[in-house]
Amino acid sequence: MSTLTEAPEAAAARETPARRRPRVDRLPYLLLLPCLAIIAVLLLWPLGQVVAMSFYKLNNVRQLRGTREWPWVGLDNYVQILGDPFFLRVLRNTVLFAAANVVLTMILGTLVGLLLNRLGKRMATFVASCVMLAWATPALTGTIVWKWIFDDTSGLVTWLFNKLPDGLSTALFGRSDWTGYGWFNSPLLFFAILTLVVVWHSFPFIAVSVLAGLKSVPSELHEAARVDGAGPWRVFWSVTFPMLRPVFGILVVLSTIWDFKVFTQQFVLAGGTQDRTTFMLSIYSYAEAFSPPPKYGLGAAIAVILTLILLLVTGIYVRMVLRQEEDA
Template sequence: MTTLTRTSEDVAAGPTTARRRPRRDRLPYLLLLPALLVIAVLLLWPLGQVVAMSFHELGIRQLRGDQPWPWVGLANYAEILGDPFFRTVLRNTVLFAAANVVLTMVLGTLVGLLLNRLGRRMAAFVGGCVMLAWATPALTGAIVWKWLFDDTSGLVTWLFNQLPDGLSLALFGRTDWTGYGWFNSPLTFFAVLTLVVVWHSFPFVAVSVLAGLKSVPAELQEAARVDGAGPWRVFWSVTFPLLRPVFGILVVLSTIWDFKVFTQQYVLAGGTQDRSTFMLSIYSYAMAFSPPPKFGMGSAIAVVLTAILLVVTGIYVRMVLRQEES
């Protein structure tokens, strides 16, 4: 019956409308085609090249085309996955990303809550100051922080030298900080690197949380306060459930960004000499470009890193779909 009705409508509308209807159905896909082509050229093609390189043994001569690419299959993956140093690098990456995601989310959420409670002018001023950190290029920010932690004339070294000798000796076991290498020990290096990454990342979280807070109905929070709920209870029972999708996206984005940290680490470490502070991004770079270059091995490490990030993203998408179904 439905088919007959549609057919009669098409006949009544005339042959022109019936011919245009399939074209209109294809219109959204035609409009998306330019964006898909750009994504394919800028993202999918380089990714495919990296995957292809990971199955070959490549050096300078092979990459220049002077010699053919020797096929090694999964040998590069077997070598890196069986290397104890790779497991150390993976551990460094996971622990660093986990710590940075937690600190970034906590600090960004607190700043977002603060901005939401400030007046319009003060919130605009504080928000603008906070966004300066986000707007600063990662390279510029890393250079500034390296100057701050300079072992002779850095501001941080000067501040530690101003501490009373007894307090400095009791807390840190030393009184003279001039010449102290902040980037020589893995513990202090990762502490400084965490400070730099969190400083650069939390403004985005703060502004995103602030935008989410503007969409929370004030009546719900006021009702919770009337019922005797404190600030923490109001946030955890009312605000957080409503902003769970926002926090989920921010956690996934922060995880991806923190797993891929490269610029700040490269600048603070002064290159790829200190292998004890390697993470997956800089390990891939060092393997590919340090003499003798091993582009196949570096590509395999990059593919492993991409696979980890795809798994993290897939888990989040699955959680979102489950929430929508329930």
């Protein structure tokens, strides 16, 4: 009897590892196929086309339509762009603008998120709904409103400055009549207004994301820190920030990507691509590709360089996250 009962166990022990290999469930991968197909069609294929165009000399719409041959130039477009001093100026504008906007957006969004977390439920819901209106407003619509606010004749800012006493306005700014003043003519003023528009449109998402993260932080930790005598700044830096470090990391990467790719706001405020002193990479790529005479290959090369920069930023963030997980 013992032999009969032990036989199945002995047979199971003699099974090869290949027969005991766990079965792979292919259903999740099959369910992901439609999403992957959509991503490939809407993202990967256009990206591949842009990369391919950057290696050709394309100066005619007929070439894009396939009715004319694409002359192969290899890396000449990249050599021309990277060797142009104007590209370095545009790159500097983009980096400085993105850095300033990321810092301001993160600070303002975090402060608003902390405020929402301290308000009552009804008031927090009301304020969050009002704040999200700015984020939900299309970039084109919001920028048109801001352009009217800074209009040189009937804008709100021009009207307010004209209401200042002449002596005070002259003493502070050197002029008393602001009608006809070009707010967008100076590169410094232009970037200041553009920063205002971008931060206004971006900080609500940061605020709501920080608020969601704060809801996951146990209140006992904050109470314990206050009992130990920690002030608001110490509580945030020693308790809140470490708990929300992954959230802040993702928000910084997303803000960096968005601010590097700012196009609509700049195009509308500048009124096109005439002012090259305020160019950044996105509008520089557009201007090279579509301004007469069109140079689609050069524009594609600039777009590829911008994509590589953003991939580098994302890769650095992913490496930091992985290193933090290993240290933990």
